[in-house]
Amino acid sequence: MNAAEILNDLPSRDMAWLNSAEAAERLSMSLVSGVVKEQWKYTPIKGFIDGFNHLPTPVGEMANPVTIVIGGGEQPQIKLTPFSDAAAEDLDYIRDVLHRGIFSERYPLADLTALSAGNGLFIQVSDTPEHPLIMDFSETVCTPVVISVSANVHLELMETASAVGFHTQFIRLDLGEHAVVHHARSALANAVGHWSLLQASIAQSASYFVQSYASGAERRRIDTQIFLHGRGASVEIDGAYLVENGCHLDQQTIIEHQAADTFSKQRFHGIGLGKSKTTFNGRIHIHRNAPGSDAALTNKNLALDPQTTINTKPELEIYTDDVKCSHGATVGQLSEDAVFYLRSRGLSDEGARAMLATAFLKTCVHGPLADIVEQRFLEALSRHSPGLE
Amino acid sequence: MRLLEVDDLHVTVAGQQILTGLSLSIDAGEVHAIMGPNGSGKSTLANVLAGHPGYEITSGSIRYKDIQLEDLKVEERAHLGLFLAFQYPVEIPGVSNMEFMKAALDAQAKARNEEPMSAIEFMKAARSAAQQLDLNPDFLKRGVNEGFSGGEKKRNEILQLLLLQPTLAVLDETDSGLDIDAIQTVSAGINRFRNADNGVLLITHYQRLLDYIVPDVVHVLANGRIIRSGDKSLAVTLEEKGYTWLSAS
Numbered sequence A: 001m002n003a004a005e006i007l008n009d010l011p012s013r014d015m016a017w018l019n020s021a022e023a024a025e026r027l028s029m030s031l032v033s034g035v036v037k038e039q040w041k042y043t044p045i046k047g048f049i050d051g052f053n054h055l056p057t058p059v060g061e062m063a064n065p066v067t068i069v070i071g072g073g074e075q076p077q078i079k080l081t082p083f084s085d086a087a088a089e090d091l092d093y094i095r096d097v098l099h100r101g102i103f104s105e106r107y108p109l110a111d112l113t114a115l116s117a118g119n120g121l122f123i124q125v126s127d128t129p130e131h132p133l134i135m136d137f138s139e140t141v142c143t144p145v146v147i148s149v150s151a152n153v154h155l156e157l158m159e160t161a162s163a164v165g166f167h168t169q170f171i172r173l174d175l176g177e178h179a180v181v182h183h184a185r186s187a188l189a190n191a192v193g194h195w196s197l198l199q200a201s202i203a204q205s206a207s208y209f210v211q212s213y214a215s216g217a218e219r220r221r222i223d224t225q226i227f228l229h230g231r232g233a234s235v236e237i238d239g240a241y242l243v244e245n246g247c248h249l250d251q252q253t254i255i256e257h258q259a260a261d262t263f264s265k266q267r268f269h270g271i272g273l274g275k276s277k278t279t280f281n282g283r284i285h286i287h288r289n290a291p292g293s294d295a296a297l298t299n300k301n302l303a304l305d306p307q308t309t310i311n312t313k314p315e316l317e318i319y320t321d322d323v324k325c326s327h328g329a330t331v332g333q334l335s336e337d338a339v340f341y342l343r344s345r346g347l348s349d350e351g352a353r354a355m356l357a358t359a360f361l362k363t364c365v366h367g368p369l370a371d372i373v374e375q376r377f378l379e380a381l382s383r384h385s386p387g388l389e
Numbered sequence B: 001m002r003l004l005e006v007d008d009l010h011v012t013v014a015g016q017q018i019l020t021g022l023s024l025s026i027d028a029g030e031v032h033a034i035m036g037p038n039g040s041g042k043s044t045l046a047n048v049l050a051g052h053p054g055y056e057i058t059s060g061s062i063r064y065k066d067i068q069l070e071d072l073k074v075e076e077r078a079h080l081g082l083f084l085a086f087q088y089p090v091e092i093p094g095v096s097n098m099e100f101m102k103a104a105l106d107a108q109a110k111a112r113n114e115e116p117m118s119a120i121e122f123m124k125a126a127r128s129a130a131q132q133l134d135l136n137p138d139f140l141k142r143g144v145n146e147g148f149s150g151g152e153k154k155r156n157e158i159l160q161l162l163l164l165q166p167t168l169a170v171l172d173e174t175d176s177g178l179d180i181d182a183i184q185t186v187s188a189g190i191n192r193f194r195n196a197d198n199g200v201l202l203i204t205h206y207q208r209l210l211d212y213i214v215p216d217v218v219h220v221l222a223n224g225r226i227i228r229s230g231d232k233s234l235a236v237t238l239e240e241k242g243y244t245w246l247s248a249s
């Protein structure tokens, strides 16, 4: 792939938070790098790169590329600033955190997103707000977001991606010491193409709880990378996904245990229907200086049709002895014993299957988005096997 | 009235012949016990009656009331009042007992063109059934059999029996895994269910259950066939002398 060609088509502009020449350089390197090849094995990256060429007019001038609703109206604890309006010290901060992993050879689409967007949104949460912060990525655009949550702050964050056109987004989230963030996120629209990157950095004794729900799309890729960089930092992720006939979903999560006594627990349940393609790759990386780390990941999948493709790959890299780490990934079918049990009580074959499939997903669905997500999954399951009540 | 008529039934599982000419008939108002050594085919019979897809009937027939049972789907049999209490009830995490039973009752009512039970009626019935079986009402909210002990699972089967009120109940080793107090509780539940219009096929490995639920007929199943039938005293003799006594005689 020729990075120069792609870049030619993008508006060139100077951004205080991103050196475009550097970004272009990085992009041309990463598009040929082994990491990217490996990471995009099941989803051709080209399809996404092409998407950038077909974006509507650049959105650099948009002040609010993402719909933000703060429950209860404006709150003094939450400050929203477009990158273009950010003060010098804020720009320093934005540039600094974005260069700690978002702008790296691992995420070429982050550079493309930034270059296409030309602007971004900086959200500072300096004290515990009374109400949740709600973000909806509803536009067919590229959107960089940086969120900084100060020490000791508690935040409820609700994030949805509802655009149906090609759209990309990244969120860089920094949790200060002892901060607690509950983050419910969903990507349920059948988008033409959707790439999303969530990168969070968790300081000492801070806790991050994520509920992550996704459906397949024509093309959807969700990258998540969590740095547990302070002692005792923790993250818990519960995820559920359902990929309908003809759809595609690729999720890659990386947990970086970089400090002692860090904790991660992930549980993902997914279902593939019809001729769909699902990939889940969960990597746990326990760095050398992270003794006492405790990491667990389970990923369970149900392939409900013979033509359903599901790839799940656990990856462990452990460089410390004194750690607890468990990892399980399965792809299976519904239990025929359970189907028989339900039918023997009078449920129809389809009804029994739908009940089991729903229950399997529901195990991982809770929190503020639960109702919408369950409804969406149930609709998809009934579309798949009509005749369900 | 004849509820069940099994005639010269031959069944294979995974290509292996398990039932080899089993015949049995049960009338309304009767309790029949089937006893037999492990592996003799007791659960196979239970599963075939319920319509388990893994069992193939190679010859013989099963009539339930006046219907040829082999032609019916699993759920259709349930709609017609056939119930199987499983020897090994299945755990279904994520589906609550209550949700499961309400869905089952609704499905059965719908199939019979009856009004569904209201949520309040249902709750009352479920609570009362749980109480009768000494099950904490919290069990209704828990996932179906999820993390239940062996005995709790068996009681949960009888809870379903009491709620669904079938016409023919096949109980596959409901007594195994129960301590003596639980056997009494469960037996009381089954005795309460019995009436002149329904029937019970009680599969058991031990005679002791029959001290509490007195059968009209006792059958001995061995090598896929009923080799002897008699009254309750047959079970007592069997307990004393063991199954070898029968194969020897």
Ligand SMILES: Nc1ncnc2c1ncn2[C@@H]1O[C@H](COP(=O)(O)OP(=O)(O)O)[C@@H](O)[C@H]1O
Pocket: B013, B014, B016, B018, B036, B037, B038, B039, B040, B041, B042, B043, B044, B045, B054
């Ligand atoms: N699904 C199956 N596949 C293979 N063999 C089976 C299966 N189910 C039962 N059998 C065999 O059939 C025989 C009878 O089993 P079963 O009906 O469970 O006996 P019982 O309930 O009397 O102990 C046993 O030899 C058992 O191994």
Ligand SMILES: [Mg+2]
Pocket: B042, B043, B044, B087, B172, B173
């Ligand atoms: Mg058995």
